[in-house]
Amino acid sequence: MGDSTLDLGTVSGIQTYLSNTPFASDHITILSGGYSNFAYRIKLILPYDGRTTLVVKHSKSYVLAAGQKLPFDTIRQFFEVEALTRVKDVPSSKQLVTVPTVHRFDKQANVIIIDDCGEDALTLKKFMQDGRSNPSLSEEIGRALGEFIGNMHMWGRQNRPVLDLFETNEQGKTISAWATYGRLESTLTGKDDLPVLQDPPIDVSREQLEIIKTLSSERTLDMTSAREWFVMGDFWPGNILITLDNAGALKRIYILDWEVAKTGLPELDLGQFCAEMDLLRRFHPECAESAGKTISTFLGTYSELCRPDISFARRAITHWGVHLVAWVPRIPWGSKEDTRKTVEEGVSLLVEGYTGSDEWVKSSFVKDLC
Template sequence: MNMSNTNTFAIEKYLAFRHIQYKSVQRLTGGTGNYVWRIVDESGGSQVAKHAEPFVASNPNIPFALDRMDFEYKALMQIPQQIPTDELIGMPKVHCYDAEQHVLTIADGGSRTLKDAYTDPDVGIPEYGRRLGAWLAALHQKSRETNIGNNITAKTIYRHAYTHTSATAKNFDLDPALGERVNTEYGSLLSTDDECVCHGDFWPGNVLVSDRGLTIVDWEMVRRGCGATDVGQFAAEAYLLDRFCGNRGLLSAFLLGYRQAGKLAASFVRRMAIHMGVHLAFWPTVVPWGSSEETKECVVLGNEIMKKATEDNWRDRLKLTPLKDLLKDEL
């Protein structure tokens, strides 16, 4: 059966072809890469179906390699077997994977992300942050020998912010040379990093919150790399949530949870700071969090973190940034 059609009628035909019973099918929004539906059965239970096309679902003019779904399936099958069981945090169970049609059906982790739930007073943000940090550290520590394959697409996409940081700095009357230097020295490492398995897009928007706990989703960008990039990305997004949505302490709790898992090498901390800086220096200009002045504030902070992290006395300099909690007892 050809699944090239990308509307709800097409997925309904596909489900009928696969003899999958359902009561309703709802197209989900919010993502960019794939076509996603929630499938509800007669008993009220639900699962989620993801379908990949060779382009970005939100913009068909942008090509996107289909093997992203193969990598996600591999991650969902392999990684839960390798990291310690956590009663609060997990990954979605795979129901079935149709590699020919690029359809992945998984357990439903809920309809609310941690980003959406951040302002809910009933959601324990500090506890969730600490536990997510510890879980991510376990992923990085336990996957050093895991062969997840060479996800070239993920490596290319992950460098996007590095290649655009210098132009963004110039737009805000900042020195573009810093971004160029960071891209050359650190962005280039993304193609050769090979320390452990990285989620590849680890941020509060890919953590689902439900009464059952937290579910880590969207593993298409999984790759072997440097765990500091996962930490840096989540730290940057946690900072933005704290800064603009209530200062509930997600960043400090997350860094504490990761740091408590073991002593961090100086090179790891420096790399994490660089990545956090790059993220803040670029992504708030794509996904604005506030006014134009507040966007500039984020870009300036990102460049400041990058600058401090590249200086000789970077440890002491970074203690003057939002990363101070990571540096209290390390090194």
């Protein structure tokens, strides 16, 4: 299928690439593209396995960050395909949560062809922001996601071949550690020169910075050396697609973008998801109740399935705080004042999560996990 002269970052390149395959298309829509991956919805000239549309994902060997091209090996597609294929085996009571089926993987061209989740599908983030949810539906979503990620963690824990394979995703481990714990100190000291945290500099005590340094070193080592748990690695509302039936009931939830799936710390899947849902309720008051319901049922369901101990809950709330610090000043969410308050609370969460009492953890945002 591959022609190395084609630019698969363009619609014309993709159309030519597909022309002599079972996936030939007469209409292509750009879904996303420009940073490291390009995604397209293709309308097939002839149905394929009963499908009239599919999604094509092409990866480049870089990621654009702050106007620079940083190396990002396309081996990540191999791990994504392996994850999408293997996670289909995760047990589920209702089969409500799933992943797209992979129909073709072209290693030479760095192309994956997968199921189209539907033109009406919305990311969970957009679904919440648009006010499409309600308390009952939010609880159902939280319960389904808590069951899925809990079952996945337990399934992976008992699956040595999966652990052995994903332990080799060194790029995934490194980028996840750098994007979170690796940026804490430079974010808070002003070294990263983030405008929202300047004029004046954010107030973080020397004692807090020392704790953060220790935490960052410890957790980075934990993340890069983890061997016993399989984790999704990028579990947030932007990678979760929601579809409803004609009556407005929850139809299916799809989990996307498994490029950094690896062996890691399961608490971090929970911390990332909850931190992002927390940001929705902080910066979008209209969906605060729905987001809160999703968080509580998500954690409660996970707790019922996996019975995590207090140390697990501690690491989850710590990572919740880490996510607020590392990501909020880099992604526009709201006013400078509100952003700074959120970062300051993130500092409190990660410091208390790391050093506070068990009683504090049990009364924190992750109380439903305890």
